[in-house]
Amino acid sequence: MSPETLRTLMAHASPPRSGDFLAGVACDSAAARVRAQRVLADTGLAEILATPLVAPEEDEVTRLILESHDAAAFASIAHHSVGSFREWLLSDAATPETLAALKWALTPEMVAAVSKIMRNQDLIAVARKRPVVTAFRTTIGLPGRLSVRIQPNHPTDDARGVAASIVDGLQFGCGDAVIGINPATDSPDAMIRLLDLIEDLRLSLGCPVQSCVLAHVTTALKVMERGAPVDLVFQSVAGSEAANASFGIDLAVLREAHAAAAELGRGTVGQNAMYFETGQGAALSANAHHGLDQQTMETRAYAVARAFDPLLVNTVVGFIGPEYLYDGKEIIRAGLEDHFCGKLLGLPMGVDVCYTNHAEADQDDMDTLLTLLGVAGVNFVMGVPGSDDIMLNYQSTSFHDAAYVRSALGLRAAPEFEAWARDFGIFDAAGQLRQADRSLELLSQMQLLEAS
Template sequence: MSSFVHTVAGQVYRFDDLRTLMAQASPERSGDLLAGVAADSAAERVAAQMALADLPLRTFLSQSVVPYEDDEVTRLIIDTHDAAAFAPVAHLTVGGLREWLLGDDADEAALAALAPGLTPEMVAAVGKISRNQDLIAVARKCRVVTRFRNTIGLAGRLSTRLQPNHPTDDSAGIAASLLDGLLYGSGDAVIGINPATDNVPQVIQLLQMMDAVIQRYGIPTQSCVLTHVTNTIQAIERGAPVDLVFQSIAGTEAANRGFGIDLAVLAEGQAAALSLQRGAVFDDTGKRGEHVMYFETGQGSALSAGGHHGCDQQTLEARAYAVARRFKPLLVNTVVGFIGPEYLYDGKQIIRAGLEDHFCGKLLGLPMGCDICYTNHAQADQNDMDVLLTVLGVAGCSFIMGIPGSDDVMLNYQTTSFHDALYARRVLGLQPAPEFLRWLEQVGVFEPGALARLAAHMPPQFARLLP
């Protein structure tokens, strides 16, 4: 591999390989310092960013940050690269791609056509030399639309995952949170439960409970139990009503092995879910919604799994999106502050990481959402989350989380509430998915024709959701 050199104020900085250059060009964050890959000074970081800006994009097709022969994610990235889609920008440098992305020629259609030609490392590199406003402006131009029982990602829309977790999986507690969320217009992305008791019988029970509510009230949404993909495959084999297959994923083979998965296991889960054909029919072909996967990611997962190969966490996060892209998911979200301050120390780092993740995922053609969150021992608070929620809404984020009072009582972290989703929709002029919005108006949750305006009284039929 080639080394890279740049001079700043008479000081010569040398970066031994692409992996080192990428890592030292990253904005400061605690995870890279913990891994020992961060720049030693602000001057060295600037030198790395300037050298990265001058790097031809073709370099990423001949040099890998994780060796091709050692890593199936690298092989996936290289072997599936679309040279024809890449051709319009193949002559550019990283800095040149940033300028093109910010220009008027990079519209929605052009960005959609380009996505298969970009590698995760390319978009991560652009992110490293971009200001926050650049990350927002480019991501806003990307439009990624997916469908299962409703349509997610359309312009002027912001969807939510209704997350009715309970520390003992108590049905009454889950039902109360579920009702609370529906009455605030949450749940169009998915009704998704993190099970406290993670075994197949419990997974099946939760799936049956959510499916019964969806079917009884005709709710145009989908459900998911966020269990390991192998548990979901077993649940499908036992006849459970599975809509979406969930899995946490990472950007290296070693980190994914830490999650107990590889690409073959994910393909098995996708095939099992597709065989059920539970999605709605959206056109006259009779073809049902085929986006059946739900993935979560987060900067720092590869480091915590001991599978980072000396790479920075933002680059590896972008590589996780190559895994997601392979399986055409309905939903992908970065759980941006969940792993803790060891990886993203404070509100500033969490906000920057959320914008980076959303930018990279959208450019790679993914339906990106964000769990706008932090742990209680991080140097962050709900005001930081308000900022990230607002700027992600401006950037065209597909979906966010909805949890009672912003406080997940099972996972013990702070995220966004049903009220937060209403705030974002109102101040930014956004609505839920169109099918879900019609349902909210029909059952009397939202006032017809108004922007996320709640009806004066609770629809009486919802009282039956509670035991």
């Protein structure tokens, strides 16, 4: 099979989404989609491996995928077609241990292919069997646990506003994934001010959390040189060299940042120190998708993340807009696909359950996706004050939403954070959020706002 034929087959087999129609790669009917899915199901995993969809001589992401492939581990599944691989994944033979052993045997294209012939419940069932555990100051991804990123963004990076959001989130038992701020200004000075704010709050409370200011990776390198308290290094990544170039990065600068963060050694229970974000449509928006459907390109981004042992990988599923995922149905499907594909490739996947205000979606759709992801074993979700990010101007999940899904599904916070929050009266002995008087001591920390 030629790369062109496989690209077309993968695109035509994808569940419908607006981005593929925008790119001109989607099929024209449901009947054509089913025909493509049947052909894809009969396609061998070995044939997909032998057919790079983006030429390696022009793309360093493809070279990374091929060079990191574990041929010995792949031998155990090389006989499978996409369809028989799906059946094996759903069988009892696919245990957490056997799935983990395939981390480097699987390529993004194989994983994307099998996801295209799966129902939503298949994506949930398999992802649930593949926990991925990482650690820095908290241990994230343990079965029965759900972590939350506090996202205390402010349109002007106002210290009082940011700190108030952090304290609010902590009172709801959030923050065990990361306290992660999208800065209004991407500059070394702004990044250092925000890092110092979180560091002062963390040390004052004795709270086992990690911080991240989501500035560009080159900004993080500059502030590390200046001795700033950098815990996690952030970068958005995509599935092709050209798309990453549009972000101002390549694999070399990610390797430099990974090494610099490792040298700091600021973790206590682990040293996973990278945080990546992705999103379906990113490569298309940069005109760097090489004719691939957006879900396959998204899965290729996970190969980039996988190379750097991240603490967190977050697909910001509905953020790019309805041009790529039009409505709630498309967003729900994409969130489950991304989580499944990332987990199968061995990544600590979180999902920003979100939408923009001009999408045909609402908070009921997000409640559905959040619940499904909780069942699927997602590592973390977002905690945004009131679910409305007033800086990035989109709708996400709130601290209350995190409390709901933990309570409904019996999920708990990261163990180190849970122990701290229990001492503060935020959680009860069973690790569930207390309904009143959660933490008078924590509320007293609001005096930090006055000093900031």
